[in-house]
Amino acid sequence: MTAGAHETTLGLDHRKLAMWVFLGSEFLFFGGFIAAYLLYLDTTAGGPGVEIFDIPFTTISSFVLLMSSLTMVLAHHAHTKGDMRRMRLWVLATAGQGAVFLGGQVFEFNVFWREGLIYGDSPFASAFYTLTGFHGIHVFIGILMLLGLYSLTLTGKIKPGQPIKTEMIGLYWHFVDIIWVLIFGVVYLIPELALLE
Amino acid sequence: MSANPETSAPQADAEHDEHGHHPTPRDYVRIALILAVLTLMEYSTYVFDFGGLGIPLLVVLIAVKFVYVASWFMHLKFDTKIFSRFMYGGLALAFTLYVLTLIIILFASATGME
Amino acid sequence: MASADTAKRGGLMSRPTAETGWTSWLTTTDHKKIGILYFWTTMIFFFLGGVEAGLVRFQLAQAETSLITEEIYNQMFTMHGITMVFLVVMPLSAAFFNYLIPLQIGARDVAFPRLNAFSYWVYLFGGIFLYSSFFLGGAPNAAWVAYVPLSTDAVSNMGFYAIGLQIVGLSSLAAAVNFIVTILNMRAPGMTFMRLPVFIWMSLVTNFLLLFAIPIIAVALFMLQFDTIYGAQFFQPATGGDPVLWQHLFWLFGHPEVYIMILPAMGIVSEILPTFSKKPLFGYAAVVFAGAAIAFIGFGVWAHHMFTSAIGPVARSAFSLATMFIAVPTGIKIFNWVFTMWGGKLRLNTAMLFSIGFVSMFTIGGLSGVTHAIVPHNAQQHDTYYVVAHFHYVLFGGALFGLVAGMYYWFPKVTGKLMNESLGKLHFWTWLVGFNLTFGPMHMSGLLGQPRRTAVLPGELGGTVEIYNLLSTIGYVVLVVSSLIFITNLIKSIKGGEPAGLDPWDARTLEWLTDSPPKHYNFGTIPTVTHRDEFWHRKYAEDETGTPVAVPAGGSEEHDAAVRDSEAEAEEHIHMPDPSYWPLVMTSGMLPMGYALLYASIPLGIVAVLWMLVGMFGWIIEPVAEGDDDEPEPVPAH
Ligand code: HEM
Ligand SMILES: [Cu+2]
Numbered sequence: 046m047t048a049g050a051h052e053t054t055l056g057l058d059h060r061k062l063a064m065w066v067f068l069g070s071e072f073l074f075f076g077g078f079i080a081a082y083l084l085y086l087d088t089t090a091g092g093p094g095v096e097i098f099d100i101p102f103t104t105i106s107s108f109v110l111l112m113s114s115l116t117m118v119l120a121h122h123a124h125t126k127g128d129m130r131r132m133r134l135w136v137l138a139t140a141g142q143g144a145v146f147l148g149g150q151v152f153e154f155n156v157f158w159r160e161g162l163i164y165g166d167s168p169f170a171s172a173f174y175t176l177t178g179f180h181g182i183h184v185f186i187g188i189l190m191l192l193g194l195y196s197l198t199l200t201g202k203i204k205p206g207q208p209i210k211t212e213m214i215g216l217y218w219h220f221v222d223i224i225w226v227l228i229f230g231v232v233y234l235i236p237e238l239a240l241l242e
Numbered sequence: 243m244s245a246n247p248e249t250s251a252p253q254a255d256a257e258h259d260e261h262g263h264h265p266t267p268r269d270y271v272r273i274a275l276i277l278a279v280l281t282l283m284e285y286s287t288y289v290f291d292f293g294g295l296g297i298p299l300l301v302v303l304i305a306v307k308f309v310y311v312a313s314w315f316m317h318l319k320f321d322t323k324i325f326s327r328f329m330y331g332g333l334a335l336a337f338t339l340y341v342l343t344l345i346i347i348l349f350a351s352a353t354g355m356e
Numbered sequence: 357m358a359s360a361d362t363a364k365r366g367g368l369m370s371r372p373t374a375e376t377g378w379t380s381w382l383t384t385t386d387h388k389k390i391g392i393l394y395f396w397t398t399m400i401f402f403f404l405g406g407v408e409a410g411l412v413r414f415q416l417a418q419a420e421t422s423l424i425t426e427e428i429y430n431q432m433f434t435m436h437g438i439t440m441v442f443l444v445v446m447p448l449s450a451a452f453f454n455y456l457i458p459l460q461i462g463a464r465d466v467a468f469p470r471l472n473a474f475s476y477w478v479y480l481f482g483g484i485f486l487y488s489s490f491f492l493g494g495a496p497n498a499a500w501v502a503y504v505p506l507s508t509d510a511v512s513n514m515g516f517y518a519i520g521l522q523i524v525g526l527s528s529l530a531a532a533v534n535f536i537v538t539i540l541n542m543r544a545p546g547m548t549f550m551r552l553p554v555f556i557w558m559s560l561v562t563n564f565l566l567l568f569a570i571p572i573i574a575v576a577l578f579m580l581q582f583d584t585i586y587g588a589q590f591f592q593p594a595t596g597g598d599p600v601l602w603q604h605l606f607w608l609f610g611h612p613e614v615y616i617m618i619l620p621a622m623g624i625v626s627e628i629l630p631t632f633s634k635k636p637l638f639g640y641a642a643v644v645f646a647g648a649a650i651a652f653i654g655f656g657v658w659a660h661h662m663f664t665s666a667i668g669p670v671a672r673s674a675f676s677l678a679t680m681f682i683a684v685p686t687g688i689k690i691f692n693w694v695f696t697m698w699g700g701k702l703r704l705n706t707a708m709l710f711s712i713g714f715v716s717m718f719t720i721g722g723l724s725g726v727t728h729a730i731v732p733h734n735a736q737q738h739d740t741y742y743v744v745a746h747f748h749y750v751l752f753g754g755a756l757f758g759l760v761a762g763m764y765y766w767f768p769k770v771t772g773k774l775m776n777e778s779l780g781k782l783h784f785w786t787w788l789v790g791f792n793l794t795f796g797p798m799h800m801s802g803l804l805g806q807p808r809r810t811a812v813l814p815g816e817l818g819g820t821v822e823i824y825n826l827l828s829t830i831g832y833v834v835l836v837v838s839s840l841i842f843i844t845n846l847i848k849s850i851k852g853g854e855p856a857g858l859d860p861w862d863a864r865t866l867e868w869l870t871d872s873p874p875k876h877y878n879f880g881t882i883p884t885v886t887h888r889d890e891f892w893h894r895k896y897a898e899d900e901t902g903t904p905v906a907v908p909a910g911g912s913e914e915h916d917a918a919v920r921d922s923e924a925e926a927e928e929h930i931h932m933p934d935p936s937y938w939p940l941v942m943t944s945g946m947l948p949m950g951y952a953l954l955y956a957s958i959p960l961g962i963v964a965v966l967w968m969l970v971g972m973f974g975w976i977i978e979p980v981a982e983g984d985d986d987e988p989e990p991v992p993a994h
Contacts, residue, residue, distance in 0.1 A: 053541040057322060059467040063537045065325045069332030070529070070567045076336030077575030077605060080344055081590060088596035090589070100288045108281050111307075115274040118315045122267055165587035168597040172590065175582060189969075193976070202977055219315045223308055230304035234284055238296045335568055339655065343604045346659065350600075350668040 064213050068220045075224050078176040079231060082169075086236050090167035095236040097162055099153070106149035107229045110184075113142035114222045121215045124208035129198055132211065136198075139218065140191040143184050150181050173232070180228060183221045190214045265314065273314045280307050371934040371978055375876070383935035385469035386876060390476050391455030392770065397480055398448040399843075404487070405439035406839065408432045410832060413794075417829040419815040419822045426811035430497035431513075433809060435486075437500030438517065441617065442524050443483045445751065448759050449620035450475070450528075453535055453559050455770065459867035459874060460553045462544025462883045467537040469933040470975065475531040477943035482523035485950045489516035499809055501610070504591035504602045508583045515954045518581035523946050525570045525577070532566040535559060544866070546885035550644075553865045553889075554637060557644045558623030561651045562616050568655070569612040576605035585956055600666055607658035615654045617751060618718075619647060621758025622689060625711045628765050629693055631861050632708040633700025636889060639692045646685035646692075653682045663734040672731050679729035686722055690715060706780030707861075710761030713788055717753025721746055724799065739809075742802025748795040760787075760842075767846075768860045772872040773853030779845040786838035793831030797824035858920070864892040870921040877930045879921050938978060942971025 053059065086095065120135030154174070162170050194214055197203040203210050284303050287296045313319040318326045374380040384390060411432045415423045424432070454472065458465055466472050489495040496502075498512035507514045539560045543552075552560075580602070582588035589595045591602050630637045637643060659667050659675040667675075693715050702708065724746040728734050737743055767775045798806075801824040806817055813825055859868050868891050870879050887893040896906055945967035952961035 054543045054547075055322070055324065055541050057324070057541060059537050059541055062324075062541055063467065063533050065328045066533050066536050066567065067529075069328035070532075070571050072332040072336035072571075073339075073568050074571035074574060076340045077572055080340035081575075081579065081601065084344060084347060084598065084601065085590075085596070090595040100285070104281065104285045104288075108278065111277050111281060111311075112274060114311060114315045115270055118270050119267055122270070165589060167595050168589045168592070171582065171588035175578070175588065175590075179578075193973075197976070200977075216316055219311055222315075223311050226304060226307045226311065230284065230300055234287060234300050235297055238287060238300070332568070335655065339572075339608055343608065346667050346671045347598065347600060347604065349670065350666045351598075 058209055060209065060213055061216070064216050068216065071220065071224075075176070075180070075227070078172065078179060079227070082172040082176050082232060083236075085168035085172045086240065088168040089170070092166045092170060093157070093160060093162045094169060095233075095240050097157055097160055098233050098237060099156070100233060100237060102149070102153065103229065103233055106146050106153075107225060109142050109149070110146040110222055110225050113139045113146070114219050116142065117215045117218045121208060121211045124205070124211040127205040129205050133195055133198055136191050136195050136211070140188050140195070143188045143191070143218075147181060147184055147188070150177065176232065177228065180221070180224060183224070187214070187218050187221055190217065264320065270314065273310055277307055277310055280310075371936055374935065380935065382940055383473075383937050385465070385473050385933045385935055385939075387454045387458050387466050387469065387472060388770075388874065390472050391451045391453075393476055394447050394451035394454060394479070397476075397483070398444050398451065401439050401443040401447075401483060405436050405444055406836070408436035408439065410836070412436065413829045413832040415811065416813045416825050418826070419813040419817070422812060427494070427497065429811040430809075431490075431495040434497050434499050434517075435495045438486065438496065438521070440751070441500060441613070442521060443479075443486070445617045445755050445759070446528065447479055449562065449617070449755075450479075450531055452555075452620060452624065452759070452762055452766075453531070453563075455766065456555060456867060457535055457538055457559055458542070459769075459870070459878055460556050460865050461539060461542060461547055462866050462879060462885065463538065463542040464878045464882075464930065465933060466534050467542060468534050470936050470939050471530055471534050473936065473939035474943055475527045475534065477940050478527035478530070478946060479524055481943055481946040481950075482520055482527060485523060485947060486516055486520035489513060489520075492516075501606055502580065502602070503606075504580070504583070504599045505593065507580060507602075508591060510584070514580065515584050518577045518584060519950045519953050522574060522577045522581070523950060525574055528566050529570045529574075532563040532570070535563045536567065539563075544882050544885050547890075548885075550641070551885055551888040551890070553623075554626035554640065554643055554647075555620075555623035555865075558619045558626070558647050561647050562619045562623075565612045565616050565619070565651050565654065569609045569616065572605060573609035573613075576602060576609065579605070581953065585954065600662075603662050603665055604658070607661045608655075610661065611658045612651070612654050614747075614750070615650055617755045618758075619650070621714065621755045621762075622647065624762035624765070625693065625714050625758045627865065628707050628711045628761055629696045629715075630889075631765075631863050632703040632705065632711075633697045634703075634862070635696060635700040636864075636892075637692065638695035638698075639688075640888065642688055643692050646688040649685040650682060653678065653685070657682055660729055660734075663731050664738045676729050676731050680726060683722060683726050683729075690719055690722070705764075705777060706775070706784055707761050707764035709781065709784045710757050710764060713784065714754060714757040714761060717749055717757060717791070721749025721751075721754055724749065737802065739807060740802035741798040741806045741808060744808055745795050745798035745802055748798070752795065753791060757787075763846075765861070766867075767849065767853075768856030769867055769872050769874070771850055771853065772856055773849055774856045774860060775849040775853060776845050779841055779848070783838055783841045783845060786834055786841060790831050790834030790838050793834060794828050795831070797827045797831075800824050801828075862895075864889040866890055869894075877932050880930075881921060883921070934980075936975070936978060938971055938975035942968050942975060945971060 055062070116135045116138040120132050120139060123129075123132035123135060162173070164170055164174050191214060194203065194211060280303050284300060287300055292299060312326075312329060316329075318329060372379060372383040374383065381389060381393065384393075409432075411424055412429065415421075415429055415432075454466070457463075487495075494513045496513045496517040498507035498509075498514050498517075502514055502517055506512055507517075539552075539556060579588065579590040583590050583592065589597045591597045591599050593599060626637055626643055657675055657678045659671055660679040663672055663675070697712075704712075724742070728737060728743065728746060764775055764780055767773070801817075801821045804817060804821050804824075806813070806821050806825075813822070815822075856872055858872060861868075866883060866885070867874070869883060883890065898905070945964050948960055948967060949964035951957070952964050
């Protein structure tokens, strides 16, 4: 029973409200893994630690993900204008940048692994891979949603008059991006400064 | 669609109408540019030595980036306050609980009295 | 909406239509039916949890004897705890949320009916997954708190725990989002926050607690799962991991969790006591405020479960203080309930007796809770039967008494019939006696040093402790008899209970405005609310002295058009959500998913993911009924 927003008590769309409620709770999820990571920053059991990070590389992939938020919001904007051609273009661009980011993560994991950062070797390794891995899964789900959005506009299931659907996926996407802003700073940059000085 | 009050606007836009100033693509691009510059500044802490200022600077940069994405791309600036409460409420709760936990753990092990 | 209509009729993707018969239950999206499904499922799990408790009790009936092996014993107390917490009390509260929230706020359903069905099925499959462990190498046996490093050892079978609770948690999280949106956004016109029934308030608070606590346990469970199954090192001291991290994460969730279990019951009792005292709830605002305060402070006291772990003296003092503070709002509530009854015209029927039982037993549990908060005491009591006594007084004497009171109170609403009162009273008194006989002596045996989670009662504790244990076991038998009385009453009353009439209790809240059982769409006309206790105010006015007098237009007993729900708008404008197969299809993928994670099987994982994706795809593209799809036809703007 998704009533129009004007009929609801708060005048808000149910789905959008639900998305925000859910996103609020996600901080508790990522926060837990970030806390564990910080706790184990130094607990490398003789294996590699934060010095293994390739900051220039991660800066670029972080930047790509950040810019995907721009294309996402442009997709939503195009949808509100009913310009579905442009909307689809931006959606694909967003998914594409997400894929680039994910590809970068897979590459990074591979390199780290070869350099000796093995998942089960130290609390640091477990915490790092688990945290960034869960973020990666979130990005992956986001890409699936974007591709779903793309195809459903083609079949006519999602209509030009329904920008809320793009907005919802956009909210999720931006949120995942925001989490990466935190991770990039707190997991990569700050420890790199703090521990390697 | 906010420019077309005559169309039967879907609810998402009806809201924006109330606030009047829905950002334009130009605004979004401007925000993205700012974010790009901020990211570059973050990167600079890796390249140059800011001494003791490095970490505080990074914290500020992260916070500013966070707020920009939330306010503009997630429209918090233009939407109802309730959404902001969920976003920042969740963040504050997570921050408080986990920081406290870390403090307790580090304190307990640092004093080594157990 | 022509397109939706044609699509609805057409072929493969058409939606199910059955309104009766078993398919109607499998595909239902009706909050009332889902509530009933929750209810019966919890009854089954209650039976299983009860059997496990029985084995524990018989094992401990005498010292130094052994009925079951230690291995079985460990599985029994572990599965008992998991079952009662996650598969009985929480979902039983969810049954009440489902059935009552839309009715009490004057809505026709929850915000997301299919997501609601999703929550139920996920819960069911999570429960089945957990119980399948008995056939797949043994059930989890490292206690419901799953302390590492024991729990990450393969002998503990905690993989089932980590993944099973994750699944059940998903159900709660989805439900929390759903109920929060429903309560915030679907209230009848005029139903302001300060006019909400207290049960709705407590539901809102509980669901916020769930919303923020579930992700924490999700983190903990993932770490446990990865440590146990995939060799991660989160809690492994050998490589520098910290076992205490698990305790923190568990109790960060665990303490809010105890309020998740008690607040719904508090809400229920806050509805029943005023009704049968013929008085409004004393200090409505204080009760609501105290509920919110409990939730808030409840996030800040987790380490009181860890006073004997390595947290340091500063944390001990701080958490001790915070814990004593939390007794204040709890005390406020207790006083409010007592003052509600004070000077009222009490009707001591079964629902009321259980509510009074709730207040008294919960008070005892709260008092022993405060003794735990005193650190030196705690060191003495921790991990003894005294703690077992405490949490059974709050969970059984509290949460369960309240929930049972709710069953008696709303049975007429759900079935249109009354439950048998004499059997009900017999149930209450045997339940009260059995409960106190079982758990009262545990205070004593615990203080005399009987440890928790120990398979054989040590003879060295002496004869007194043995007698206490024997009493406990006898109490268990009384409880079993009492439960049988309850089930008999339930089934007899469903089959042939007296017709309840529309307003058997002279009730106060909106759900009694409509038929019993309520029609599919709940209200023909959505009521407009002008008062707290709206239904009461439609029936009674107050004279100059403040005494309620029946409104001439609608006596409390005979209801006429002014009081009852009107069918004026019905049929034409009401579009209820269609049933759907997809929640069931999608969530059944949880089982292969669970086993794939458990056995680290990638092929099975791929099957499970595809299975759920297909379910999700069907969910998204199945036609939505008219009125379900709010969006207007394409109006491309320029
Ligand atoms: C006045 C309020 C309360 C206070 C001050 C309080 C305090 C405590 C403390 C300090 C402990 C730890 C004892 C130990 O293991 O050493 C404890 C255990 C426990 N409490 Fe409470 N409590 C209160 C209310 C409740 C309520 C309302 C519930 C549930 C509905 C509850 C459920 C539990 C459970 C399940 C445990 C045992 C956990 C375990 O070790 O398995 N408590 N309580
Ligand atoms: Cu507690």
